[in-house]
């Protein structure tokens with residue numbers, strides 16, 4: 001009795017069914033991204049046990065991981081903390097407020113002028129003129145999934161990047177715009193979920 005649409009993007013298509021909860025995911029919408037459809041039983045990142053995972057995801061094995069995986073690798077990021085961050089990030093992606101933060105802001109985006117600016121056709125600065133350190137959820141997902149030194153070395157680095165998304169949002173978007181409100185509310189949700197994952 002799984003759902004009909006991806007828990008992240010709400011679209012249909014080729015969907016992976018969790019064998020423990022009703023959710024379904026596209027391979028690339030799940031966190032971590034899966035390379036192929038698993039053959040046997042499969043639990044999503046919300047359901048798989050954090051300390052002793054029932055199964056391995058195909059992206060987490062492969063030739064380079066001959067070493068014992070359950071030790072903090074050279075990144076120093078304990079595997080349990082990495083799995084907690086995967087679950088936390090998937091929670092954010094499943095929150096509909098995250099849509100505006102899932103991909104890099106397109107450079108055509110200009111500040112939403114308060115009404116008087118529009119009337120005086122004052123030029124509004126471009127996003128990448130204002131925001132010097134862009135960050136979005138796809139960048140965080142990529143860093144969380146990358147191997148060794150390219151990835152996060154600690155939980156703090158992961159949290160700092162997610163908080164940067166919300167700082168950029170508050171800096172660029174006028175306080176009372178929809179995007180600013182979405183950023184504020186999603187930040188509250190993130191901090192709540194962070195406390196649950198890392199009490």
Ligand SMILES: NC(=O)c1ccc2nc(N)sc2c1
Pocket residue numbers: 100101105109110112168169172173179
């Ligand atoms: N992440 C952001 O700050 C963001 C994203 C999308 C977007 N679209 C606009 N028209 S303003 C805007 C801001």
Ligand SMILES: [Zn+2]
Pocket residue numbers: 006007008009010011025026029
């Ligand atoms: Zn999807």
Ligand SMILES: [Zn+2]
Pocket residue numbers: 018019020021022023043044045046047048
């Ligand atoms: Zn599940």
